[in-house]
Amino acid sequence: MTPSQFISTYENAVIEACAGSSIFPSVKMAQAALETGWGKSVVGNNMFGIKASGAHSPYWKGSAVSSNTREVVDGISGQYDLKFRFYTTLADSIRDHSYFLQQNSRYSKAGVFSATTPEAQAAALQAAGYATDPNYAQSLVSIIKSHNLKRLDVKKKP
Numbered sequence: 001m002t003p004s005q006f007i008s009t010y011e012n013a014v015i016e017a018c019a020g021s022s023i024f025p026s027v028k029m030a031q032a033a034l035e036t037g038w039g040k041s042v043v044g045n046n047m048f049g050i051k052a053s054g055a056h057s058p059y060w061k062g063s064a065v066s067s068n069t070r071e072v073v074d075g076i077s078g079q080y081d082l083k084f085r086f087y088t089t090l091a092d093s094i095r096d097h098s099y100f101l102q103q104n105s106r107y108s109k110a111g112v113f114s115a116t117t118p119e120a121q122a123a124a125l126q127a128a129g130y131a132t133d134p135n136y137a138q139s140l141v142s143i144i145k146s147h148n149l150k151r152l153d154v155k156k157k158p
Helices: 003-018 025-036 090-103 105-109 118-127 136-146
Strands: 064-073 076-085
Touching (some): 003 025, 003 090, 025 090, 025 118, 025 136
Antiparallel strands (some): 064 076
């Protein structure tokens, strides 16, 4: 799937999952693109690399799938076999991502929901420890800019 196809395929679901929240659709779309390689690797219908831990949600009932993934631990990149949330559908993954962020106080404490720009929200996600990649925010911002994803933010319903 090309980036354009990926964006057009998931645009409406991403925008709808951000409605009523302060999550920027541009950031959510960039995360999905980065975490899946533009849809090339969607293990367990999990578009956001959310680990299989924490309380169940309306969209995730506790199923998990193991996958080998790259993580950066103590500044050293390595491959690890980890358990990730398994979703019945991709739509459940997209909805659960918003729910997951809103239910975990570390994201509000880091300023994810008070961010006034997609760039600030990406930095807050990294500061909250969403991903172990030290360049996570920079990668998200690069995807947002290179694919004009801010156009999704203006389509979001309050």
